[in-house]
Amino acid sequence: MDSPHGAAVTAEDFGLKGPRGWAFRGVRLDAHPGSLIAVEGPSGSGRTCLLLALTGRMRPTEGAAEIGGHQLPKRMAAVRRICALGPVSGVTDLDPALTVGEHIRERALLQRRFGGSVRALLRPRAERAAEARNRVDTALAAAGLDLETLPKGPRTSVRDLERLEALRLSVALALIGGPRLLAVDDADMKLSDSEREEAWALLRSVAAGGTTVVAVCSEAPEDAVRVSTVAAERPETAEAAEADGPEADEPAPHDPGEGTADAADSDRAGDPDGAEETAENETTDKTGETDEKGAADAIAETGRA
Structure with missing residues (x-):
């Protein structure tokens, strides 16, 4: 897998309005490629809407943003191609009935079929399989997920994973496609203090590896580029x-x-x-x-x- 290069993220007076009012409004942001961006605020303050809008999944109502050189809302499809969603409740939920290995194989297959060019599909099958294995191994290493340490290895059911292990799996699945920006919702939810530190260490590591990270949280770490959905409005x-x-x-x-x-x-x-x-x-x-x-x-x- 090619080394991912992060996407710069800028926004000016960025806002999204629904029929009953503003989900968020007046967001301003300027972050360099490979930054760790923390979207901070209480639950219900529009954090997830901002995350989805910055990744091209929701159309903003006012203002403008630019992700990796692609302007929003004009080029939402282009933004979606360079961004990947990690754990986002109701959007990318892990299937508790599947095992860890089944999730990984499914994502690798989808990446091979739909994530590359038509020319890539014409390469020899063994070459494509080797590339897929390399993508998976690189993503697992970046997410800090060692399958052998799980209770049943790759056959461990998702329902048996701890919260931090599930976070690592979701991040690994998102990184298989080599995105320029990784989006993570509720990065610190239901984690102990020590687990929260591990989660932020994981996201810092991904950002240090070259992938811009946007993470929703209730309390942002001091070294992150902080965006508050409450202060914005x-x-x-x-x-x-x-x-x-x-x-x-x-x-x-x-x-x-x-x-x-x-x-x-x-x-x-x-x-x-x-x-x-x-x-x-x-x-x-x-x-x-x-x-x-x-x-x-x-x-x-x-x-x-």
Whole structure:
């Protein structure tokens, strides 16, 4: 397998909106090839939507991004070809009924059939098989997964894997295709402190090997390029509220949520979607459910593949 070279990642005022509000908004990012990028924020803040948008799986609503020289949203298909998804819940889930070896063979077969050029398929079968074995061995080594240390070796069922072992397997499967960017969702979920350190050490190692890594987490390590889905949205909202809110010497409005509604109206001035969608978004903003519902609806509306 050729040594992967990482993809530079840049974004400016990047945002994605669903029918009930913004999944994320105002994201800015500038990372060099081979960087470890941590998308930080609480669950429901649009982290997974941002991950899928940066890898060309979801179409952004505003702003622009560039992944390895390919612009989003203009060249989403090109971005998908150079990016690979590691563990992403609901998208790339491992099949608990299959063994580790079966997962690896399946991914290697898919890579041989669909990951290369037509000319590559015309090469001798033994040559293609040797290349496939080399790809698998290199990916397993990069993910730090030693099959012989598993309870039943390659015949170990996925349901019997520990969380960290499952993470290593998902990363190895993604690396078989030699991507320029690896995306990992919930990198630190359900891990102990020691396991969390091992997980970040794994992702640092992949990035050091030349593949850019974008990982969703609840708390980013200090050495990562950090992107917060919460910080990306809150400052703009605060500025709008300050600009459009009542003066200090004016009486308070009768409706306690009126200031928030005014801020939303200011942001949406000239919005062609009409007053009905504006009213719906205002309601979700007041209840504090905009981020989580917006993320869920954006996934359902846009699709993951």
